[in-house]
Amino acid sequence: MRLLLIGGTGTIGAAVADAFTELGDEVVSASRSGDHSVDIVDRESIDRLFGAVGEIDAVVVAAGKVPSVALADATGEDFDAGFASKLGGQISVVLAALPRLADGGSITLTSGILAQHAVPGSVVTAAVNGALEGFVARAALDLPRGLRINAVSPTIVLEPGETSEAFRGFRSVTAPEVAQAYVRSAYGIETGQVFRVW
Ligand SMILES: NC(=O)c1ccc[n+]([C@@H]2O[C@H](COP(=O)([O-])OP(=O)(O)OC[C@H]3O[C@@H](n4cnc5c(N)ncnc54)[C@H](OP(=O)(O)O)[C@@H]3O)[C@@H](O)[C@H]2O)c1
Structure with missing residues (x-):
């Protein structure tokens, strides 16, 4: 399998890279500072990335930043920043991936426990993760060519x-435990799912 991994130098991404590499897959790793440069808030850079890497069988996004702030202190800019990065950035990757993924290919995005559970300062993250999970459930219904998304x-x-x-x-x-959920998504047959690693 040829995997495009965005965020491959991060805490989760590095373990995802290791897990797929151990399975014998080719991992193309991208991030703002990586060999393959991409900023998921910049759609042109996403298009350039997909143009450069050629055909792929799977895409994983393990990137996206959301401000941690209490509702009473939150500004519209805090919500804009979270939506632009973790939500809009991952959706932009999906849109760019659709025409370039091989038939039967998969896309795996990253949400988080704060969609359902709370810690202080998690209101923007809850909004972002909740929207992302809604997107994944509905996008799965529309995907052509046997493509899957989780x-x-x-x-x-x-x-x-x-x-x-x-x-x-x-x-x-x-x-490494989290990384196995991305393996499950890419190798499995499920679509429209949120794999909770709690
Ligand atoms: N770590 C956790 O405990 C945890 C728990 C639940 C959910 N999550 C979610 O998992 C995702 C990854 O978390 P993490 O802890 O692994 O993050 P991390 O260690 O900060 O790594 C983030 C990775 O994404 C890249 N990146 C950051 N912003 C980017 C952008 N705008 N465009 C392209 N690449 C970008 C970074 O590299 P560059 O700086 O070179 O771009 C890095 O490779 C996030 O969405 C986070 O909300 C994490």
Whole structure:
């Protein structure tokens, strides 16, 4: 399988790259500072990336930034920033991927536990992740040529023994555990799903 991985240098993305590489897949890794340069908030850079990498069988996006802010302190710009990056950026990747994915190919986006559960300052993330999960469910119904789309929704990702004050009492997972959900999405037959790694 030939995989385009956006965010391949990040906490989750690096583990995704390792998981697919171990399976013998070719991983083309892209990010703002990577060999293959892309900024998911810049549609022209996404088009340039897809033009440069050629045909692919699977796309994974493990990128997207959302401001952490309480509702009382949140501004319209905070919501705009979260929507532009994690929601709009991932949707832009889907739109660019559609004509370039091989028949039967897959797209796997990244949501997160804050769509359903709360920690302080998670109101923008909840809006972004909730919208993203709605998009994935409906987009799956419209995809041509046997293409599939899913999202992975991790809880907080930590190293073994590491803790997070904000996520006290939450179960944490390791990046390699999360990476297996992307493998499941790309190798499986399911579509329109959110794979929760909680
Ligand atoms: N880590 C967690 O605990 C956790 C839990 C639930 C959900 N998530 C979600 O998982 C996703 C990845 O999280 P992470 O913790 O792995 O992030 P991370 O460690 O900060 O890595 C982000 C990756 O995306 C790239 N990137 C950032 N902005 C980009 C942009 N505008 N265009 C293209 N690439 C960009 C970064 O590289 P460059 O800086 O070179 O661009 C890097 O490769 C995020 O959407 C996050 O909300 C994470």
